[in-house]
Amino acid sequence: MLGGKLHLPFVLVLLFLLAAYVLPAGIAQDNRSIILATTTSTQDSGLLEVLIPAFEKDSGYIVKTIAVGSGQALKMGEKGEADVLLVHSPEAEGQVVAQGFAVNRRLVMHNDFVIVGPSGDPARIRGLKSGKDALKSIARAKTLFFSRSDNSGTHALEKKLWQAAELSVEGQGWYQQTGLGMGQTLNVTAEKKGYTIADRGTYLSLKKMLGLEVLVEGDPSLLNVYHVLEVNAARWPKVNARGAKAFSDYLVSPKGQQIIKSFGVEKFGSALFFPDAGRKEMEMY
Amino acid sequence: MDLILEGLLKALHLIVSLDREVIAITWLSLKVSGTATFISVVIGISLGMVIALTNFPGKKLVISAINTGMGLPPVVVGLFVTVFLWRNGPLGFLNLLFTPSAMIIAQVVIATPIVMGLSIAALQSLPPMLKLQILSLGATRLQMVWTLAREARLPFMAAIMAGFGGVISEIGASIMVGGNIKGYSRVLTTATVMETGRGNFDIAFALSIILLGLVFLVNYIFTLIQQRERPR
Numbered sequence: 429m430l431g432g433k434l435h436l437p438f439v440l441v442l443l444f445l446l447a448a449y450v451l452p453a454g455i456a457q458d459n460r461s462i463i464l465a466t467t468t469s470t471q472d473s474g475l476l477e478v479l480i481p482a483f484e485k486d487s488g489y490i491v492k493t494i495a496v497g498s499g500q501a502l503k504m505g506e507k508g509e510a511d512v513l514l515v516h517s518p519e520a521e522g523q524v525v526a527q528g529f530a531v532n533r534r535l536v537m538h539n540d541f542v543i544v545g546p547s548g549d550p551a552r553i554r555g556l557k558s559g560k561d562a563l564k565s566i567a568r569a570k571t572l573f574f575s576r577s578d579n580s581g582t583h584a585l586e587k588k589l590w591q592a593a594e595l596s597v598e599g600q601g602w603y604q605q606t607g608l609g610m611g612q613t614l615n616v617t618a619e620k621k622g623y624t625i626a627d628r629g630t631y632l633s634l635k636k637m638l639g640l641e642v643l644v645e646g647d648p649s650l651l652n653v654y655h656v657l658e659v660n661a662a663r664w665p666k667v668n669a670r671g672a673k674a675f676s677d678y679l680v681s682p683k684g685q686q687i688i689k690s691f692g693v694e695k696f697g698s699a700l701f702f703p704d705a706g707r708k709e710m711e712m713y
Numbered sequence: 714m715d716l717i718l719e720g721l722l723k724a725l726h727l728i729v730s731l732d733r734e735v736i737a738i739t740w741l742s743l744k745v746s747g748t749a750t751f752i753s754v755v756i757g758i759s760l761g762m763v764i765a766l767t768n769f770p771g772k773k774l775v776i777s778a779i780n781t782g783m784g785l786p787p788v789v790v791g792l793f794v795t796v797f798l799w800r801n802g803p804l805g806f807l808n809l810l811f812t813p814s815a816m817i818i819a820q821v822v823i824a825t826p827i828v829m830g831l832s833i834a835a836l837q838s839l840p841p842m843l844k845l846q847i848l849s850l851g852a853t854r855l856q857m858v859w860t861l862a863r864e865a866r867l868p869f870m871a872a873i874m875a876g877f878g879g880v881i882s883e884i885g886a887s888i889m890v891g892g893n894i895k896g897y898s899r900v901l902t903t904a905t906v907m908e909t910g911r912g913n914f915d916i917a918f919a920l921s922i923i924l925l926g927l928v929f930l931v932n933y934i935f936t937l938i939q940q941r942e943r944p945r
Contacts, residue, residue, distance in 0.1 A: 463811065472911045477895070492811050494892045495907075508801055509810070611910035634912035666800045 461490040462671035465501035465510035467581055468609040470654075473629035473700050475691050482687055483678045489671050497609070499579025505530050505657065508664025512672035513657040514679070516581035516627075519588075521655055530657040536679050537688050537701040538653045541585060542631060543644040544614070545571075545623035553623075554643045560593045562644040567595050570602045572622030576613050577605035581652070586625050589649065614638055627652050629700035632692070654701070656680070680705035720918025727919050734896070739923055742900040743931075745813050746881040749820030750828075753876050756821075757828030758869060762858060764829075765836035766844070776833060782826025787819075788885030794819045795889050811892040816900070819886035824876035831875055835868030836861060870939035874932055881928055901927070 470476050471493065480491045494501070494510065498517040504510040506529045513530065515521060524530045543553065543562050551569035553562040566573050575597075576583040590597055597603040604622070606613045610630040617624040618638040631642070644650075656676045661669035678684045685703035692700035727735045764775060797803055798810040798818075809815045839861060847857045862869070884902040891898035893907060901924040908917035 468910065471907070474911075480895075490897075492892060492894045492897065494811065494894070507799065509799055609910050611912055615912070637912045637914065664801070666805070 459668055459671060460488065461492055462512060462668055462675055463492045463494060463504075463510045464512050464514060464675065465494050465496065465504040466514040467498045467501060467516055468495050468611070469516070469582075469627045469630050470514060471495035472609065472611045473633050473692070475629070475688070475701060478691055479679075479684065479687050483675060483684070486683075487674050487678065489674060491675065497576075497578045497580030498584070499581075505659045508659060508667055511659055511668045512675050513659065514654060515657070516652055516654045517584045518653055518655070520584060521657060525657065528663060529660055531660050532673070532676065533655050533657045534676060534680055535704045535707055536654045536656050537685075537703050537705075538651060539628045539701050540645065541582065541625050541650040541652050542628050542642045543623060543625055543650075544617070544631060544638075544640040545643050546621040547639070547641050548621075549641075549643060551623065554641075556644050557647060559589050559625075559644060559647045559650050563589055563593045563595065566623050567593070567597065567600075567602075570600075572602050572604060572617075572620055573597075574613055574617045574620070574622050574624040575603065575605045576610065576624075577607050578609070580610070582610060582625060582627060585650075585652070589625070592649070614640065625650075629692070632696045632698075632700060653704075716914055716918065719915045720922065723915040724919035724922040727916075728923065735920070735923065737896065738899055738901055738904050738920075739927060741813065741898070742881060742902070742924070743927065745816045745887075745900060746820060746877060749817045749824055749880050750873065750877040752817070752821045753824035753828050754873055757825050757872070757876070758832045758862075761829040761832030762836060762862065765833045766858065766861070776830075779826050779830045779833065783830045785823055785826060786885065787823055787883040787887075788889070790819050790822045791886030791889035794822065794886065798890065810890060811894060811898060813891065813898050815890040816887050816898060819890045820880040820883065823883060823886065824880045827879050828872045828876040831872035832865070832869060835865040835872065838868070839864055867939055870935055874935050877931060877935075878928060881931075882924070 466476070472495075476493055476495075480493065483489070484491060494504070496504075498515040499520065501510070501513050501515050502517065502520055502524050505513045506524060506527070514536065521530075521533060525533050541559075543559060545551070545553065551566045551571045553565045556562045556565070575586055606616050608616070610626055611634055613624055614626055614631065614634050615638070618640050623643075628645075631638075631640075656679050658669065658672040658676055659667045661667040685705050688701050688703045689699060692698070764772070764779075794815065795810065798807065798815055799805055800808075800810070809818070843864070844857065844861065847860050848854075852860065882902065884906060887893075887900055888903045888906065891900070891903065893899050893903040899907075901920050905917050905920045905924070908914075908920065
């Protein structure tokens with residue numbers, strides 16, 4: 429009987445103790461923390477897990493990484509909900525800068541996109557020199573193609589290529605939209621034995637699981653360029669401008685660039701990203 | 714088949730080796746969902762009792778609204794909480810977006826209707842004359858409420874378990890308002906999704922097994938408490 433009386437209060441006390449543990453976890457925002465909105469590829473490849481702890485140690489800032497598609501990351505910048513953006517959607521970036529939402533856009537690194545597909549290669553694109561021609565073949569053969577369709581940098585590039593190939597693919601049965609991140613889209617593509625466009629970093633880090641092969645690469649139109657942008661504090665006063673600048677500076681500093689250069693060499697046998705700080709945009713293509 | 718075996722081994726390895734990151738993630742899951750459950754139990758049971766034990770116009774409408782809330786999709790909650798907590802949103806001055814506190818808020822919104830709805834059902838399933846009986850024995854109103862609550866304690870515990878189960882397994886809101894920030898707001902569910910995206914199926918599998926184990930353990934403890942003095 430006595431036990432019966434104690435039940436509910438006992439549980440409540442138990443839960444209350446739990447609560448007491450958590451409340452300190454909700455820290456007040458101070459200017460030591462930076463919100464970084466970035467693309468999934470930088471997180472999924474594991475680069476940020478090396479880069480950010482190194483920066484935090486050097487600078488004392490805490491970086492809160494929000495990994496979303498480039499489109500969403502830029503949108504967060506436009507709304508002043510992030511402090512600094514690391515993205516790979518050059519045209520959309522240009523617009524955000526032109527509208528005054530972000531400043532100080534700087535080149536950080538590049539790698540490239542590859543067109544991957546099953547080893548059987550039903551659309552016969554293996555070895556083609558141009559991304560555009562490869563997409564034309566895929567469309568002609570009507571083989572399954574998986575699109576990210578999430579406004580990411582990869583999706584932006586894919587749309588540009590379809591445009592260059594003068595094909596409208598929306599609504600075609602063989603053109604399927606996953607609406608997922610790069611890693612998951614690669615998984616779907618592998619399961620369904622279709623084609624897709626992926627950044628090399630994510631492809632390499634997933635390669636052993638997939639059974640997809642790189643069929644087209646090396647076309648200048650498949651270049652994947654990452655920029656860092658600082659959200660304009662003049663427009664959004666709540667932005668941590670100093671922190672954003674510190675992080676951007678670090679990315680293009682010799683130290684940051686060295687980390688980018690050596691990342692992945694040990695694990696994948698080749699670098700996943702190539703540092704480009706200080707280079708001119710034009711030299712890239 | 715390999716994957717399942719690999720996942721099991723990996724999970725075992727992560728647990729046995731006391732992997733610091735995994736432990737921190739597990740602990741945060743428990744803290745966030747435990748706190749959210751606690752808050753929603755306080756709100757849900759007390760308000761649920763008021764609603765169940767009083768009569769007012771529109772009572773049926775209110776109860777249907779609560780019952781609808783029991784099926785509130787976490788992503789919808791996540792989206793609303795995000796919009797409110799944006800730096801430049803109505804509650805932006807609190808600086809809560811992308812913090813564990815924001816996750817607690819979202820999870821409270823998810824769990825409260827569950828706890829409240831089940832509490833109301835629990836109280837309403839008691840014999841209707843019980844209330845009168847207790848009062849006629851000379852109990853004060855407060856004593857009457859307390860006695861009814863004690864009568865309903867088994868389904869109340871079920872309500873708490875349902876609330877906890879709803880939030881610990883939830884992902885849509887956590888990833889939106891918490892941001893899945895490493896070492897800060899990453900919980901078991903969001904980490905599982907991320908590792909799946911990275912193709913680390915073994916780790917994702919291990920995390921799911923840990924999550925299942927955790928939910929089982931918590932529910933086991935609750936069930937023990939619930940069933941302790943069954944014979945009557």
